[in-house]
Amino acid sequence: MRRRNPLALPGLPLYIARFRTARPKRHAVAVFDAWARAPLDTKVSKMPKMKTKSGAKKRFKMTATGRVKAGVAGKRHRLSSHDADYIRSHRGTKVLKKGDEGLVKWYMPYNR
Secondary structure (H helix, E strand, O other): OOOOOOOOOOOHHHHHHHOOOOOOOOOHHHHHHHHHHHHOOOOOOOOOOOOOHHHHHHHHHOOOOOEEEEEEOOOOOOOHHOOOOHHOOOOEEEEEOOHHHHHHHHOOOOOO
16 A cells, blocks of 8 residues: 655645655755645646547538538539539538537537
8 A cells, every 4th residue: 555645735746746755856846846836726737628620620510500511522523424403402511410410519529
């Protein structure tokens, strides 16, 4: 069983708390002084931020009701092989189906 350091402040990370001995090492004094001046109720660590997939934010937009809009595929090149009805029906954007919508919302956590 490990012994706890009686001088360790609650909320300090272990790598800093192990320097809090009766005689601090010379190189640890700066770390020790900075934490000694900090109030005890401050948060020591934060949760990491979630990242938005950069490809998703370029390709998808959210509607006001929370659905996902996407550009229609099949409109970049070789349009001469498609008939006019296909080209007209693939104009603009479409709203994604529910199954695909969940994946896109997972890629864009802050855009809800």
